[in-house]
Amino acid sequence: MTLIRNAILITATQELPGALAFTGQHISALQPGNSGHEGHDWHGDLLLPGLVELHTDNLEKHLMPRPKVAWPVIPAIIAHDAQIAAAGITTVFDAIAVGDIDPDSMRMQTLPGCIAGLHQAQQAGILRADHFLHLRLELASQDLLELFEPLVDEPLLRMVSLMDHTPGQRQWSDFDHYRTFITGKRGWSDQKVTEMLDGMLERQVRYADANRRAVVSRCRARAIPVPLASHDDTTIAHVTEGHDDGVTMSEFPTTLVAARAAREHGLGIIMGAPNRVRGGSHSGNIAASELARAGLLDVLSSDYVPASLLHAAFLLQNDGLRLPQAIATVSRNPARLAGLDDRGEIAVGLRADFLRVRVVDGIPVVLETWKAGARIA
Template sequence: MKTLAFSNFRMVLEDRMVHGALTLDENGKIIALEEDPHPRPGSEDGQGDWLLPGLVDVHTDNLERQVQPRSNVRWPSRSAFLAHDSQCAAAGITTVADALCVGDAGFESQRIQTLRDAVVDLTFLDEQGLLRSDHVLHLRCELPTPNMQQLFETAMAQAPVHMISIMDHTPGVGQHANLDKFREGRRGDGYSEAELDQMIEEAQQRREIHSEINRHYLLEKLRGRGLQIASHDDRTVEEIQRNATDGIRIAEFPVSMEAAQEARRLGMATVAGAPNVVRGGSHSGNVAVRDLVAAGLVDVLASDYVPHALLEAAFALTRMGLIKLPEAVQMVSLAPARMLGLEDRGALQIGMRGDLLRVRDFDNHPLLRAVWKAGERMA
């Protein structure tokens, strides 16, 4: 690959914005950043568009949505993975941690097959050079499940894992603390009241039997491994305190202001959902992420279930006047890259990999016009 030059861009750096030029070497690394508002012959003329680092996503469920586009439909796994990869690339996500469920909490049994297929597909497609974005795994370990340990061991042996979440989606706790809201959502899936009663009771029984055993297993298994461990859907101060005591340094998707405040007090990093920002609030009735951002309690945004929400959320927070654009962009690039242990990407900085986004502000909406990964055009 030859050197690439970009000029006449408004470049979003870590702490400021510069109208200037950027150059990549033949290996796709950034070798020059200059302040110069004029277009240069032979370069990509930005025409005043934004130039951002490629987005890094620490948590997306989007693959599951491609595998199961409807509740009673299962799509061929490899086809679904390629569609998911294309959607990530088209959303400007150059590095993505695919969040896969390890264990079935009792309501989505097909997620286990998605995990088994995905670890095989990721290895095969990556070896064939068919993926546009870089993919790693984020294992979402469901504590109240009897098969979690076996599934965890298999996934860890088969694919690159960069992050672990310890979670509990039992009705009546965490995200689903409001049982009336939980029932309302599940009625739409066709469950009767009697079926819901039985499923909730069985899920709560599994929690009593398996949660503490699986939590202890994971904490012991991961001790000294250097992998990032996150809690999930923390609601109370006590939950945060217990997690911090156990060495968990990330609070992922805290569902209350109090939990997020305690996480910050204890030095934990906080991940919040970008769709919550774009929609203006939580679909589950929990704390609004913009309120957490306004209080200075968010370090990283994740796409969760909508890949293009990452870019939109960064610009939305800026439009709201809650933070400046460089800080918002860090939440979707440099901060998540560091969280995943990736030191070579996430910022427009000399020596960094040339993952770049060309973005135009169109009617208060960030319009993604081009994506490069390590200097190669991918969208």
């Protein structure tokens, strides 16, 4: 048995000064108050559950650190994994794109090697966090079904999201916002952006609906069902369509109307942690803080900045959430939505995934990350 003492335990319901004991890979006891002089003294630091991340694009950033630059797969995975662990994330769903609205994208060239690399790294025992696959399916992509079919029964697959990033749809319903974003990101002329938009809109009409029907049917027929998420719901119709398709999570709803509809349909509501840290959406959509204050936020996702996850959770205290509630949005809630009942909470019998955190000038700093009773960062 190993004892962590003189800590502030953040359980699902309370902040508890005391100690945590774990035996092997599991939490064996929680002891309130002073536990004497045995064990590791954390000097009053916070003891939080390991974070559970359902949607991060961070691995793709390491696989392609610059436009048109492909990085070796295993070094990219190792760098991503180290960054995840340092951020306090002990379970990560690597969100990998399948299909792209940009036909010139190099993204799909990295897909098979990325999945093979994750298996290789796991088998070699060189990953710190637990890694699962979250496949982000771009429904307006011409070759989506061809790419997705070989991955349907992939053992690492634990989540599928249905996306349509075509300008004029969902996240990019405002064409002016999209023009500003893509021109700044790629430095394209207005004429080139217009030509690209015309092609994207044509492919959306041709492929999106048919691809959605085929993907939903294939996921329903899977031997082990995989959770489905909708992406960037903007209208009540978007949410209703997702609910009818068996969706259980609404990722990054862009409007208050959509978020309210998601709650009425019993969907878990996921918002971006960078949105909360920055104080708003980079694409001009609803702020995560507004949904939190309305009681319409269940889960935070780091999306493109792993370090934002814990930071954003602490900021939720400014939106009316108590610290245990706020931490649940990055631990217990995502774990339960993903069907992981063995982690995500400081409780006896669960896996010993926990963090040592110290708050410095209002910013939570991860000092130690533990997974299954072993320190990984």
